Amino acid sequence: MVTAFSLSKGLTTLSGLLLLSFGSLAASQIEDQAEQFFRSGHTNNWAVLVCTSRFWFNYRHVANTLSVYRSVKRLGIPDSHIVLMLADDMACNPRNPKPATVFSHKNMELNVYGDDVEVDYRSYEVTVENFLRVLTGRIPPSTPRSKRLLSDDRSNILIYMTGLFPSSKHLLKLLPLFIDVFSVHFAYLIIPDLFSLRHGGNGFLKFQDSEEITNIELADAFEQMWQKRRYNELLFIIDTCQGASMYERFYSPNIMALASSQVGEDSLSHQPDPAIGVHLMDRYTFYVLEFLEEINPASQTNMNDLFQVCPRSLCVSTPGHRTDLFQRDPKNVLITDFFGSVRKVEITTETISLQPDLEIMESRDKKDWMDEELMEPLKYAEQLPVAQIIHQKPKLKDWHPPGGFILGLWALIIMVFFKTYGIKHMKFIF
Amino acid sequence: MGSGGNTGDTLTFPLDEQEGRWELCMYRFLLQFMMKYWPKASFSEPGASVLFCFLPCALGILSPAGLSQDTMSYIGPERTAVVRGFTHREAFNIVGRRVIQVAQAMSLTEDVLAAALADHLPEDKWSSDKRRPLKSSLGYEITFSLLNPDPKSHDVHWDIEGAVRRYVQPFLSALSAAGNFSVDSQILYYTVLGVNPRFDPASSSYYLAAHSLPHVINPVESRLGSSAASLYPVLNFLLYVPELAHSPLYIQDKDGAPVATNAFHSPRWGGIMVYNVDSKAYNASELPVRVEVDMVRVMEVFLAQLRLLFGIAQPQMPLKSLFSGPKSEGLTTWELDRLLWARSVENVATATTTLTSLAQLLGKISNIVIKDDVASEVYRAVAAVQKAAEELASGRLASAFIASQAAVTSSERAFFDPSLLHLLYFPDDQKFAIYIPLFLPMAVPILLSLVKIFLETRKSWKKPEKID
Numbered sequence: 001m002v003t004a005f006s007l008s009k010g011l012t013t014l015s016g017l018l019l020l021s022f023g024s025l026a027a028s029q030i031e032d033q034a035e036q037f038f039r040s041g042h043t044n045n046w047a048v049l050v051c052t053s054r055f056w057f058n059y060r061h062v063a064n065t066l067s068v069y070r071s072v073k074r075l076g077i078p079d080s081h082i083v084l085m086l087a088d089d090m091a092c093n094p095r096n097p098k099p100a101t102v103f104s105h106k107n108m109e110l111n112v113y114g115d116d117v118e119v120d121y122r123s124y125e126v127t128v129e130n131f132l133r134v135l136t137g138r139i140p141p142s143t144p145r146s147k148r149l150l151s152d153d154r155s156n157i158l159i160y161m162t163g164l165f166p167s168s169k170h171l172l173k174l175l176p177l178f179i180d181v182f183s184v185h186f187a188y189l190i191i192p193d194l195f196s197l198r199h200g201g202n203g204f205l206k207f208q209d210s211e212e213i214t215n216i217e218l219a220d221a222f223e224q225m226w227q228k229r230r231y232n233e234l235l236f237i238i239d240t241c242q243g244a245s246m247y248e249r250f251y252s253p254n255i256m257a258l259a260s261s262q263v264g265e266d267s268l269s270h271q272p273d274p275a276i277g278v279h280l281m282d283r284y285t286f287y288v289l290e291f292l293e294e295i296n297p298a299s300q301t302n303m304n305d306l307f308q309v310c311p312r313s314l315c316v317s318t319p320g321h322r323t324d325l326f327q328r329d330p331k332n333v334l335i336t337d338f339f340g341s342v343r344k345v346e347i348t349t350e351t352i353s354l355q356p357d358l359e360i361m362e363s364r365d366k367k368d369w370m371d372e373e374l375m376e377p378l379k380y381a382e383q384l385p386v387a388q389i390i391h392q393k394p395k396l397k398d399w400h401p402p403g404g405f406i407l408g409l410w411a412l413i414i415m416v417f418f419k420t421y422g423i424k425h426m427k428f429i430f
Numbered sequence: 431m432g433s434g435g436n437t438g439d440t441l442t443f444p445l446d447e448q449e450g451r452w453e454l455c456m457y458r459f460l461l462q463f464m465m466k467y468w469p470k471a472s473f474s475e476p477g478a479s480v481l482f483c484f485l486p487c488a489l490g491i492l493s494p495a496g497l498s499q500d501t502m503s504y505i506g507p508e509r510t511a512v513v514r515g516f517t518h519r520e521a522f523n524i525v526g527r528r529v530i531q532v533a534q535a536m537s538l539t540e541d542v543l544a545a546a547l548a549d550h551l552p553e554d555k556w557s558s559d560k561r562r563p564l565k566s567s568l569g570y571e572i573t574f575s576l577l578n579p580d581p582k583s584h585d586v587h588w589d590i591e592g593a594v595r596r597y598v599q600p601f602l603s604a605l606s607a608a609g610n611f612s613v614d615s616q617i618l619y620y621t622v623l624g625v626n627p628r629f630d631p632a633s634s635s636y637y638l639a640a641h642s643l644p645h646v647i648n649p650v651e652s653r654l655g656s657s658a659a660s661l662y663p664v665l666n667f668l669l670y671v672p673e674l675a676h677s678p679l680y681i682q683d684k685d686g687a688p689v690a691t692n693a694f695h696s697p698r699w700g701g702i703m704v705y706n707v708d709s710k711a712y713n714a715s716e717l718p719v720r721v722e723v724d725m726v727r728v729m730e731v732f733l734a735q736l737r738l739l740f741g742i743a744q745p746q747m748p749l750k751s752l753f754s755g756p757k758s759e760g761l762t763t764w765e766l767d768r769l770l771w772a773r774s775v776e777n778v779a780t781a782t783t784t785l786t787s788l789a790q791l792l793g794k795i796s797n798i799v800i801k802d803d804v805a806s807e808v809y810r811a812v813a814a815v816q817k818a819a820e821e822l823a824s825g826r827l828a829s830a831f832i833a834s835q836a837a838v839t840s841s842e843r844a845f846f847d848p849s850l851l852h853l854l855y856f857p858d859d860q861k862f863a864i865y866i867p868l869f870l871p872m873a874v875p876i877l878l879s880l881v882k883i884f885l886e887t888r889k890s891w892k893k894p895e896k897i898d
């Protein structure tokens with residue numbers, strides 16, 4: 001009885017153990033597959049960071065863009081994969097009391113300009129046309145490689161835009177442009193004032209104080225990118241007033257969008273710095289920067305945390321986001337999928353077999369010998385005789401007889417003189 | 431030594447050194463004999479036919495130890511294979527099935543096609559093989575870099591020119607049908623990997639865990655200077671000689687076991703191999719120690735990684751077959767065929783979708799102007815796509831591949847022409863908003879005067895009637 005009982009107990013424990021091991025094996029297999037399913041399918045990362053406004057009092061927009069640039073570089077995206085467009089140079093602006101720096105925090109805590117910033121499109125090169133060319137890839141063949149977005153179908157792209165929306169005082173400036181019907185896109189500025197008496201900015205982002213990009217153009221550009229499979233997934237972040245209007249019209253798949261404020265709200269700036277004299281950052285990007293400073297390349301923080309970054313109490317405006325076009329669930333999307341560059345790696349388990357060539361090894365030994373013998377001193381080619389050039393005397397020009405024009409002019413003058421005053425003066429001259 | 435098919439129940443070479451080698455030699459001799467007396471043209475070009483030889487079973491008398499009873503077929507490096515026959519009732523059926531199996535191993539299968547068309551099929555995230563191969567491109571740039579973070583301790587020399595000439599160039603010239611290749615090399619000093627290796631007291635060596643490998647590449651990449659020169663995709667192969675303080679350094683896989691090749695690769699980027707300096711070299715001399723890199727070992731790994739990056743996977747061997755392993759170049763001709771097939775299909779699909787989306791774009795925006803050269807590129811692309819499809823259908827692979835490449839080039843040139851940028855979004859309500867303030871004030875007096883003229887003429891018509 002007892003033995004039977006213990007036997008059955010042993011059997012049950014054994015079967016329990018077996019089941020457990022099978023279960024864990026199956027579970028780990030399923031876990032592996034599930035992990036793969038939710039992981040992103042990208043192999044490289046790109047970032048396009050655009051600051052669209054110029055002038056010293058828009059310092060905060062440049063600081064916004066540079067702080068995102070700094071985070072993105074710190075998390076691993078190399079400069080060759082970042083297209084940075086800054087519409088004005090704040091670091092070397094004559095009004096900057098601390099040259100070669102752009103600060104994001106009061107009291108100069110954090111210099112986001114850094115030592116190795118690479119700006120690809122600067123000052124007047126930041127136009128709507130160039131921006132759309134970068135996105136769609138329709139670039140003239142002479143453009144250097146650093147100014148191109150060479151993404152492929154397995155690239156995750158981060159697009160960050162910041163700037164201003166149009167304001168009604170521009171209406172007066174643009175009165176003469178009413179006549180110019182070809183520059184139609186300037187006329188966008190009057191639309192808000194004609195059809196909506198709001199402050200403006202619904203659906204537009206101003207470039208360089210004179211141009212606009214509409215949300216429809218942006219949506220079409222993204223659709224062109226999708227048609228050509230220039231991205232795997234795209235994250236679009238915009239920090240301006242009424243930012244949510246810019247992503248309303250997107251219709252291509254795999255796009256996630258974040259904005260600093262809803263339609264009808266203004267996105268406010270953070271704190272002014274008394275030493276520099278301007279507002280340093282916008283609130284939304286300030287809190288995003290603080291959030292990103294805590295992320296390292298190995299962190300598993302997901303997008304849902306990014307959505308919570310700037311609540312109404314801190315930001316005054318309500319940040320918005322749009323994920324209906326995105327296929328994965330935001331809680332499975334890592335921050336480093338877009339802001340960092342975490343590569344997929346695989347261990348190499350196979351090799352092929354090659355036969356070593358004995359001849360090569362012998363000739364290599366001989367070559368090393370010869371290398372050591374032939375260590376001649378290096379000679380430089382003939383340089384310019386600079387000393388001579390600096391100290392040379394001015395060359396004497398050869399004398400040439402006067403040319404035909406001069407001769408003819410003098411002949412004319414003399415003829416006129418003698419005609420007027422008579423030939424009797426001739427003898428006093430000749 | 432060899433790299434026979436290691437999947438499933440296949441036999442790997444060599445089972446028994448003596449017997450296996452004899453058998454292999456015999457098969458090779460047989461095939462060379464056949465190929466000599468067969469018209470050469472039929473298997474030298476890509477996509478050409480495959481030669482099957484049948485051997486009756488009774489040939490066991492030829493080998494001293496007797497042919498091993500288990501190998502039923504042998505796949506050669508050229509487009510050739512040997513299948514052993516039977517004296518049996520069901521002979522033809524069985525042999526036929528075996529021929530089909532061998533043919534499937536050597537030729538284009540559905541999953542290769544699916545990998546080539548991965549962009550255009552619905553997303554399937556379960557397989558990572560589809561993400562690995564490089565996209566088809568006109569050319570590739572391959573960069574070999576030697577990373578020496580500790581020049582004070584290691585004076586590293588590598589004969590990269592000789593190794594490239596001896597091992598890489600033959601491989602690339604075998605692959606030359608698939609694109610132009612350019613190779614360069616560099617040596618970088620004082621570049622460290624982004625991750626600190628951990629010390630393993632059990633083996634008194636340092637190791638890099640599998641989960642930290644993704645973070646190794648990024649800090650190095652900015653130093654590589656790759657992609658500065660050309661617009662072709664770049665493949666980087668790095669050879670890292672670890673510092674004296676971190677020697678020897680091994681890479682561990684997920685289970686914690688050190689990897690035999692000490693190398694890993696990243697899809698569409700390249701590969702990294704860690705080369706440990708032999709500890710015997712430190713005994714005799716003072717630092718820096720002269721290190722001569724064994725290029726054969728290194729090139730074996732790099733060429734294997736190059737194959738994987740190109741998507742030339744180890745083929746699925748049918749049961750009971752012997753695989754000769756690739757030739758000295760590292761690439762069998764039928765693997766090249768598969769690659770060219772897959773690439774041609776991918777090119778044709780890409781060109782077709784590009785042209786379709788261009789047509790859709792033009793349909794949507796009516797005020798785009800198409801220049802003449804864009805139009806001629808489109809015509810050229812369409813003609814090339816049709817030619818490629820015809821050539822693929824008739825099996826002439828080389829010309830089909832060239833036609834498909836021309837199709838992709840023309841369609842991309844047409845699609846990405848800088849003049850096609852439409853900048854003016856012109857919705858209807860904005861048209862009104864622009865023209866009304868301009869024309870309305872002008873139109874009011876004009877309209878009024880037109881009305882006045884009309885009334886006057888009506889009055890003048892009515893007047894004669896009145897008189898009469």
